[in-house]
Amino acid sequence: MDTNTKSIGELALEVPHAIAVLEKWRIDYCCHGQRSVAEACKDAGVTAEELLREIGTTPVTDDGRDWSSESLIALQDYIIDTHHVFTRQAMETITVLADKVAMRHGPSHPEVNRVHEIVTALVNDLGPHMMKEEMVLFPYVAALERGEQPANCFGTVRNPVRMMMIEHDAVGGLLRDLREATNDYRLPDDACLSFRALYERLAELEQDLHKHIHLENNVHFPRAVELEDHV
Ligand SMILES: [Fe+2]
Ligand SMILES: [Fe+2]
Incomplete structure (x- = not known):
């Protein structure tokens, strides 16, 4: 290599x-x-x-599927059923925990107020972002793959793809802000169970988002552009 x-x-x-x-x-x-x-x-x-x-x-830890050779419809279903479902559940839990931890520990650990702010921004970005993928981009790509000529309001698929990538960059920036604010998710000695759970759930969400965005930026989007060019 x-x-x-x-x-x-x-x-x-x-x-x-x-x-x-x-x-x-x-x-x-x-x-x-x-x-x-x-x-x-x-x-x-x-x-x-x-x-x-x-x-x-290192032992295999991923699902082991070769997404470069499966259909885009299968990949989209996988992204929604695993990553979007996981992200929505994680955001619900994290929102509850971030509220609680900021309220209880904000005065003694001001970093959790910053975490609360970043979590709010992350949730506000990710919810509409996934909705746009599910309602606009993915149905269009699925129709192209089925050989249809779907109508759209965005000209070429390159436009929503560019928009999704800009939004991914913003999410990546917020994940880095969270690492900085939490000193790499290092817990203080007096961290209670909710505090611990908040940092653990955030670290899990970060790992999942990395895999999720990788599948979209590096597999789905280039293949969607190629598909549109060849229909
Ligand atoms: Fe997604
Ligand atoms: Fe995305």
């Missing part, structure tokens, strides 16, 4: 168990998936050789 030409998004796509190792090194393979493996490793402070060695020995 030429680590100067292979992108980190391609690596995550082609080697499903790469994702666990990329998460460990905090290498962004979704929003910044276009960087070369060499460049991403340099930024993360790991050599490409070391990263690839680790990937080779």
Whole structure:
């Protein structure tokens, strides 16, 4: 593998168990998936050789499906049934926990007030974002794949794709803000159960969003553009 030409998004796509190792090194393979493996490793402070060695020995943790060869309809169903369902449930729990923890611990741990603010922004972004995918982009792509000529109000699929990618970048930025505000989800000694649960649920949501955005940015969107170009 030429680590100067292979992108980190391609690596995550082609080697499903790469994702666990990329998460460990905090290498962004979704929003910044276009960087070369060499460049991403340099930024993360790991050599490409070391990263690839680790990937080779890590057990498979993903669902193991090769999304580059399945239909886009199957991929969309998978994204909705797993990632969108998970995100909606996680957002509900996290909203309750963030309210509670900010109210109880805000005075002694001001960082939870900042967490509350970022969580509110994240929920306000993600809800409408997923709705647009489910109501506009995915049905259009499904119709194209079925060989229909669907009407649309956006010209080319490149426009909603560009919009979705801008929104993904914003979500990526909020996830980074959360890491900064929580000092990488480090709990204070006096953290109660709700505090602990809030940080755990946020860290889980972050991991899931990385996989979710990776599937959209690096697999779904390029294939949707290609599909539209060839109908
Ligand atoms: Fe999505
Ligand atoms: Fe998305």
